[in-house]
Amino acid sequence: MLSSDINELLTRVGPGTPMGNMMRRYxxxxxxxxxxxxxxxxxxxxxxxxxxxxxxxxxxxxxxxxxxxxxxxxxxxxxxxxxxxxxxxxxxxxxxxxxxxxxxxxxxxxxxxxxxxxxxxxxxxxxxxxxxxxxxxxQPIDPDFEWTQVPESYRSVTKVIEDCNWLQALEGGIDTSHAPVMHRALRENPAHPGIPVGGPFVKGDAPDLHVEVTDYGYRYFGVRKLGDDEQYVRGYHYVIPWTQIRPGGPGRDSQTNGHYWVPIDDGHCIVWNFYYDYDHPLSENAPDAQDTGNTFGVDVDIKTFRSFRNRSNDWLIDRQVQRTDTFTGILGVNTQDRAAQELMGPIVDRSREHLGPADKAIITARQLLQKGVNAVMDGGHAPGTQRSLGNLRSADAVLPLTTDWHDELVSRMDPDAN
Ligand code: FES
Ligand SMILES: [Fe+2]
Known part of the structure; x- marks a missing residue:
């Protein structure tokens, strides 16, 4: 849980607010x-x-x-x-x-x-x-995330408005423990795409979580044991205040995707979705358009940047699909996220939460955001604004249990990390 005072501190972003002041440094x-x-x-x-x-x-x-x-x-x-x-x-x-x-x-x-x-x-x-x-x-150096530097045909960028506070949306993204639950398919070839029933993300045990604080945020690792010999390790970066860089998924080694959850105001945010391959044009191996719920013209109105499936039509939830095919019955992984986050209300009352060890990534992000706000209030720099972020990638891998997953993943995720 979070006290009302800290909740206010983290969620209010207008001119002159402590969080608003920190965000204005990016x-x-x-x-x-x-x-x-x-x-x-x-x-x-x-x-x-x-x-x-x-x-x-x-x-x-x-x-x-x-x-x-x-x-x-x-x-x-x-x-x-x-x-x-x-x-x-x-x-x-x-x-x-x-x-x-x-x-x-x-x-x-x-x-x-x-x-x-x-x-x-x-x-x-x-x-x-x-x-x-x-x-x-x-003013920091110009933004240099890797996806901004690959050729245009190697990347895809979309955005969609979400009707809740930015922190709710961010916390949904960095909370990977919900993903194999909420986004799972219930059978092979489901009516809506979902995380496959037989894939490592769903098949493995609940993961061991590791959160390593860095100067820009943290590196996160979820380690799932797969049977007696293997492990599935998934790593992402959280970059303060609103960025996540996450792996493209099993078998997509040269691909990374992610989001920016940027406040429009206290009750609305814009979710940026980027997807890129550092090695190939996307047309060779683009994901299914409706995996995400973010595709322009299919899921999102290209003039208003609003989702066609939204609160006014209950995100077109299909209860029959929910019984037989997917966990939620809502089409589009990120549409499912938006439904869960928007239904919390514009700014959720975090004093009523019951967090557990699986919420480690969220707890750490809140602590880092508070530290960042305090650093700016004390006359210092906002975290991560004094360095390039161009080397950060994400990675996941199925590895033998005997492999040192940490060194293996960090060398792929940040070659400059010591
Ligand atoms: S010129 Fe008068 S309001 Fe703009
Ligand atoms: Fe999600």
Whole structure:
């Protein structure tokens, strides 16, 4: 369980909150690059409780500004993306990507040089626009996760809105003990895809969990004994505050996937889903589209980024499928996650929980988040912001019981680890 005070500390992310201050020290995945066309329509986005407007100007630069025009505060979303700036349609004030006002149509004697609106730095990496909302002097190196560096055809990136607090969604992702339970299939060739009945993830005993704290978060290992001779070991990285890098699954050695659970505000988050192969284009061995529940056009509306199966239609749960084919009767592994997390309510009351040893990863993440918040409050750096994260991969393997699984997995997951 968690006290109400700590729960508030970890879940509230608006401007001026302790967690919001820490999160503003990281690059935030904000938009897919294709959402912003040169001189195209501006796009509204909301991050950490702040309403923002994004546009790509004539020169290809990305501007991310306070949504509300500093004159009399109508939305710049109504605006015109004109030559190298966005012009508010109310009285014609125009702003460049730095937030500087460069023209005022309603003022005979312009004072535009005195007006500057809030603007956040943005970079385009891996087909994603990342935004930095913190103090300029603390801006970290550009995001360099491995998936942002592979050729475009080697990766897939999607996003979907989830209607609950970011921490609920994160905790669902780093809690691997639910996966072989909630996501399992009940028979061969089920009506909906699920974790196979005969696979090592379901077949093994409940895992021994190992959580190793690092300077950016932790490495996690779940070790399952398989019969008398083998073990299945699955490792992932948790990167503070909202990132998980996890293995592609048994038999997909060169593949890694993962998520970013980014707060829109206290009651909503956006879940980024990335999947990549560092060795091949994805078309050669892409996973089934409906494994995840995150495929654009199939599971997720590409304009609103909302799931077609959602709370308003009970995630289209099929009770007959639940009886015979899969544990939940809901189509899509991550749709199942969203159903469980959204039904907890916008911010779950963690003082009512009963945690056990299988919740070790969640307990450690909460402790690390608190430490990170305290480090920033004390004038220090946010964890992991002073280093490259480009070498981190995940790994899983079926190994003989006699093999040292730790060294084997760490050498694959972080070649620089000592
Ligand atoms: S409100 Fe934008 S120019 Fe007046
Ligand atoms: Fe899950």
């Amino acid at each position: 690059w935030i995945p904000a938009l897919l690059s294709w959402e912003l066309e040169t001189d195209g329509d501006p796009v509204r986005t909301r991050l950490l409780g702040e309403d923002l407007i994004a546009f790509r100007d004539t020169s290809g630069r990305v501007g991310v500004l306070d949504e509300y025009c500093p004159h009399r505060l109508t939305s710049l979303w109504l605006g015109r993306n004109e030559h190298d700036g966005i012009r508010c349609v109310y009285h014609g004030w125009k702003f460049d990507v730095t937030g500087q006002c460069v023209d005022q149509m309603n003022e005979p004697n312009s004072f535009s040089e005195k007006v500057k609106t809030t603007s956040y730095p943005a970079v385009d990496r891996g087909g994603v626009i990342w935004v930095y909302m913190g103090p300029p002097e603390s």
